[in-house]
Amino acid sequence: MDKKALFIILDGLGDNPIKELGNKTPLEAANKKNIDKLCRESECGIVDVVGPGLVPGSDTGHLSLLGYEIKKYYIGRGVFEALGSDIRLEEGDIAFRINFATVDDNLIIRDRRIGRNDYGLEEIIREFNEKIEKIEKEYGIKIIIKKGVEHRGVMVIKGLESEKVIENDEHKDNVKVKEIEPLDSKSKITADVLNKIIKEFHEFSEKHRINKERREKNLPKINYILIRGSSKYKKLDEKELFQNRFNCKALFLANPPMYLGVAKYVGIDTYRPLGSNGTANENIFTYYESAIAKKSKYDIIFIHLKGTDSLSHDKKPIEKMKFINRVDEELIKRIKDEFDVIAITGDHTTSSILGRHTSDPVPIMIYSENARKGFVKNFSERKCVKGTLGRIRGLDVIKIVLDKIDKYIMAGT
């Protein structure tokens, strides 16, 4: 029978030693007996996901782990968000991530994230769509704005030539908003359109009844749009799609749009497990169930879990450790009998001291029946250095994993 692989990506898995954890990393401190047991039968190593000394974004980290060179295939985050939000893109569409934000009367940004509370946001967006029609007609374009999780959203514009603009999200509060500016002559019209959308949204939402309700609830206003991740959609050639590039059928299980979007971009089937939420309170077991339910149709299934990363950004190493404990119990415990090959790694290190991604390599373990299992007894950033895989690059991981289910790439004869 054909072999099956499971590839688990724990977002932001790598970390630093933490004082409160006895100078262990969250992964080292975790009570993860199932992972460690599997680890002893695995090949272990550390991975430079996009390259030594380079800090991976979640998008470039995932592209690399899927085997796609970021120099060639990274086209910006907006497109990934849009694809993952089930917006149908056509070649040339331009896409942006957006934040709904709060500005004061002087257009000073008071909260980039509307208090991470999306009360009434859906309603504002729905009603704003009527205003958008006017802009669409004026420029002969099509604009799609779609809400994401919390304050997040995505905007796609069809019919404009260039996405190359200076964006207006500076990633900080208490600064005055800036106009979108063109980066070249072709993007002048794009900047005009974006500034018009933002202005219209500000005027429209400022006096919206939802904002009265939000004030009553002590929530910051929803009255501004911040834009970033500008990108233009380019379809991959048929032969570049994952299935053809690696001669193998893959499924990607995740919740947040961006991750599903990266997978879609390279032609991998995607599925959002029922009951999942992409947060630190994730229902991890639903990923296990989805993987089992779907595996007959695929050669390899990816599982992406976001919790490890979110908790690191929030500087909660102990919670991160507990999330790993749950992964061990709810996902790994039963998995060994179900797949021939099981890889566990991260898309990057997220330091829960610094609260940001770092370039530190991430640990990897690849279980297979015939593995050159080594001397690593515990899966961790530091122990895996001694594994039989050594230090490898993110781009090579998928080829190594697929060889173990006989979907290998032969050089020569």
Next chain:
Amino acid sequence: MDKKALFIILDGLGDNPIKELGNKTPLEAANKKNIDKLCRESECGIVDVVGPGLVPGSDTGHLSLLGYEIKKYYIGRGVFEALGSDIRLEEGDIAFRINFATVDDNLIIRDRRIGRNDYGLEEIIREFNEKIEKIEKEYGIKIIIKKGVEHRGVMVIKGLESEKVIENDEHKDNVKVKEIEPLDSKSKITADVLNKIIKEFHEFSEKHRINKERREKNLPKINYILIRGSSKYKKLDEKELFQNRFNCKALFLANPPMYLGVAKYVGIDTYRPLGSNGTANENIFTYYESAIAKKSKYDIIFIHLKGTDSLSHDKKPIEKMKFINRVDEELIKRIKDEFDVIAITGDHTTSSILGRHTSDPVPIMIYSENARKGFVKNFSERKCVKGTLGRIRGLDVIKIVLDKIDKYIMAGT
């Protein structure tokens, strides 16, 4: 006195842990005290011969170990087989590997390898050459067919433009033979010529007296030619030849034509040791003797031994281990006093569980007087991970070895 290096390539050396060997690899299980003793004075590491996650062929694996980028220098296997069979090639000649095979009356392939028994084959080929003349005249070309080991052979055609055809060897029995098909307009005539040769050979050999004799001996008929490894010869520039590229004189000792062919292609002298046979029953000692006899004229001598690979393809890990034992005794025992630098590695891993090449890295050890010897006490796939070389690329190996005999490449000043 100038330093001398010996570079030993044990074909398909790497392997997986094997249950019957106490979960050791054949190399780990081998009783190889001479290799291990040398190992303790060596720099050790693991090698991705063509690249991490990529499965090397024997041809690409060797090109890489000789320091030649496969993207630029790999031109297909036929040329290597032809060069190694002492056929003098000129730029533009096209070459193929051929199998002599057995088909039934309905042109179903019954044995791709004429029972691996070449009784009478030489005679058939010799007499078939007269038939070939007719085709040569018709197309104004020159055709050379030469027997190799067992059912194998090589065919070179001079005077055709393109080698780009769909070959007729599907690597399996019990399928109907297919016509050779052109892949572009230029190769139409090539396909015609090949189909004519194959048809002529079938008609001629079918009723040949040798096949009567073979039937009496219960051997399958020799009545068909299968073609693969199409390639077109391109001469390397003078400055690309090994001697000029690395400023050093090299000799390659091997038996099977392909390996000698790769060496010849890059301008390395070749020698087939007297009494060698390129099989698992190799006379290993003759390689030792040849290396000693020839070393005064060369800076580096390569020894290629095929047995490790053949036994892995046949899924005989215990025999593979015994072959390594013999290498230890017949080749390594006396070698240390003869060379200043001794490298031992493989061209790829061949799993004796899967019976195929895999992408798993191969171990390497490089002995030299001033080596940064490390903590590796036994030469093996897993122990070498801890060596002072770490995980390196096949392409870099030769440069590392040559530096140790002072034939180094200086970058800058």
